[in-house]
Amino acid sequence: MSKIDTIIAAMPRMQRSEVEAQWNKLGAGEAPRLPDPLLRRLTAQMMQERRYGDVPAVIRRELVRLAEAAPDAAEKSRPPVTPIRLSEGTRLIREWNGRTIEVLVGDDVFEWEGRTYKSLSCIAREITGAHWSGPRFFGMRPRRG
Structure with missing residues (x-):
């Protein structure tokens, strides 16, 4: 296990000050005021990006394309809503x-x-x-x- 993997594995048990120290080591400036779980995830993501590189542009474009197409696909997969019709005299x-x-x-x-x-x-x-x-x-x- 690499050093980064060890640090990331330990993050759930770290105090906020320790996570902020990891953030500062990345040179990203002052840690943002976010809920602890989100700050942990962002710090881990930045550490991984620095170590392994960012997501390639071709994959980012494909993710954007899929995200833009997803709402249309979700709407088509739902069965249509049949409106309620009330007859006169009901x-x-x-x-x-x-x-x-x-x-x-x-x-x-x-x-x-x-x-x-x-x-x-x-x-x-x-x-x-x-x-x-x-x-x-x-x-x-x-x-x-």
Whole structure:
């Protein structure tokens, strides 16, 4: 095991002052104010880069390319969300603080206690006094796939 490997292996047991001393030996200036685990990792990375060299540019470019493509690939791999569709005439029933809440679904409106609302969220806010997602309040969840 090389000297650097020995120092890196000992880092989890080192005091912060010892890690900062290792940072200073690298000539990187004053150690940044970071959480101890992150400072340990950065110090170990800098030590390895000094000993073994930085990641080659071709690999860095490939990592950037993969990182930029990753969100698109992740979105495509998720099953699509099927929106919840409520038919006119559907009754939504929910118990809230001992009250039974019944909402009638109309054509682009919702009726509750003789009044019409544009959204279920407006009704949920009226009932609870707090901001709620109306579909969530009434226990509706979108289905995947």
